[in-house]
Amino acid sequence: MADKTLVCSNCGKEFIFTEGEQEFYKEKGFENEPKRCPDCRKARKIQRNKQKIV
Structure with a gap:
């Protein structure tokens, strides 16, 4: 890989999906590659957490 x-x-x-991240995804059984860059993933996670609180 x-x-x-x-x-x-x-x-x-553009963002790099590292070999280590690919191994992690494989170990977790994830079949799809990430669609969002780390910054957008982080922002989306924060947004989801805010919605849970409200």
Whole structure:
């Protein structure tokens, strides 16, 4: 496995899906690659958590 360059579906920015992240996804049984860059994933997680509180 090698690092992959992916494009964020949210902001359109390119990001690296590292070999280590790919291994982690595989171990967890995830079949799809991430669609969002780390910044957008973090922002979405914060937004989801805010909605749960309200």
